[in-house]
Amino acid sequence: MKFFPSFLLAGLLMISSGAFAQTAKTKTKGPATETVQLKTSAVCDMCKARLEKAMAYEKGVQQATLDVPTQMLTVTFRPDKTSAAALTSAVQKTGYDANDQLADEKAYERLPECCKKTNAVH
Numbered sequence: 001m002k003f004f005p006s007f008l009l010a011g012l013l014m015i016s017s018g019a020f021a022q023t024a025k026t027k028t029k030g031p032a033t034e035t036v037q038l039k040t041s042a043v044c045d046m047c048k049a050r051l052e053k054a055m056a057y058e059k060g061v062q063q064a065t066l067d068v069p070t071q072m073l074t075v076t077f078r079p080d081k082t083s084a085a086a087l088t089s090a091v092q093k094t095g096y097d098a099n100d101q102l103a104d105e106k107a108y109e110r111l112p113e114c115c116k117k118t119n120a121v122h
């Protein structure tokens with residue numbers, strides 16, 4: 001009779017430590033990400049490719065997708081590596097407006113004619 005309770009206790013300890021290990025693992029699994037949406041002055045698929053590539057080179061960016069018809073750039077990023085402000089600035093440096101922030105003039109001038117914001121989305 002003495003053997004039984006101690007066996008149960010050992011079993012319970014094993015179960016509870018196993019559960020604890022699993023909880024700790026879940027907590028450290030993958031860093032948190034945030035998503036920001038930027039309204040850009042992109043007008044065509046070349047703009048899309050250019051902006052998505054520029055975002056891919058930004059540190060902390062996990063995914064970037066530009067929807068040409070709505071000109072919305074959606075960026076998923078790691079807030080411990082970058083910020084919405086840094087990504088806004090990166091869009092400006094690529095030659096495009098980002099929300100109410102105007103494009104960097106020199107970068108904008110380097111864009112091909114078809115990508116200038118004077119054009120309608122095409």
Ligand SMILES: [Cu+2]
Pocket residue numbers: 042043044045046047048114115116
């Ligand atoms: Cu374009």
